[in-house]
Amino acid sequence: MTTYLVDAGVNLTSNQFDKDRADVVARAKEAGIENMLLIGCCLKSSEISFHKAAQFGFVSTAGIHPHDAKDAPDDFISRITQLIKNKEVVAIGECGLDFNRDFSPRPKQQQVLQAQLALANQFDMPVYLHERDAFESMCLQLEKTSVKGVLHCFTGEQAALEYYLDYGLMIGITGWLCDERRGEQLQKLLPLIPDDRLLLETDAPYLLPRSLKPKPKSRRNEPAFLHEVAKVAAELRGQSVEHITEITRHNFERLFMSPQGC
Incomplete structure (x- = not known):
């Protein structure tokens, strides 16, 4: 059974990695992280993520995060369309709705x-979705179309989880799961996610697993720490770490690397 892990969400363009990006990638590979999905949050970071994916042998997304929706140029769709012509770009996003911080006006986020x-x-591509405190509005948006993809960094309630699963989405789980303060609800919901819908992601450099020991002095999360999320997920689901690594790798490849998607 294959035991390597795939990180289904890394912000490798973050300036927190500017001084040692290649070392971060090297540590991840040494730790058995065989592939990563590099997240694009605006046109600039989407382009950089594509180039980094090509450089390191990973894959990436291209899209506009809800925080950046207010700055999306009129031609953003045509520019994303150009990016997705590259084989390294395997999903559209990070896109979605964030009514928690409201960095962009809600009507603009929805548009x-x-x-x-x-x-x-149109292109039968997966979406990499972000939703925070915007479940009802996200439902309205999703009901207007039919897409495949993943709800990234899920932290919602059971009703939201059931809806996203019924819709057909995969569920991305991060180090939020390892937080004894904020993660209690997610810990209870985790066993409800079917094996064929689970993805693991670090969202590095954010969401350092609180259960990780020893913790890095920088307090910065890295893809190499995905093993901690896998370990906690296995414990909560009553499964082996080997099983978790196998199913999440297979789900990643089925969603992002297969022409047929999921």
Whole structure:
């Protein structure tokens, strides 16, 4: 049984990695992280993520995060369309709705999201979705189309989990699971996710697993620490770490690396 892990979400373009990006990648590979999905959050970071994916042998996304929706240029769809012509770009996003911070006006977030969902539907590509405190509005957006993809960094309630699963999405789990303060609800919901819908991601450099020992002095998360998420997930699901690594790798490849998707 294959035991290597795949990180289904890394912000490798973050300036927190500017001084040692190649070392971070090397540590990840040494730790058995065989592939990563590098996240694009705006046109600039999407382009950089594509180039880094090509450089390191990974894959990437291209899209506009809801925080950045207010700055999306008029031609953002045509520019994303150009990026997805590259074989390294395997998903549209990070896109979605964030009514927690409201860095962009909600109508603008909805407009930019709907345009990206339509693009994903047009090209039959997965979407990399972000939703925070916007479940009802996200439902309305998703009901307008039919897309495959993953709900990234899921932290919602059971009703939201059931809806996203019924819709057909995969569920991305991060180090939030390892937080004894904020992660209690997610810990209870984790066993409800079917084996064929689970993905693991670090969202590095964010969401350092609180259960990780020893913790890095920098307090920065890295893809190499995905093993901690896998370990905690296995404990909560009553499964072996080997099983978790196998199913999440297979799900990643089925969603992002297969022409047929999921």
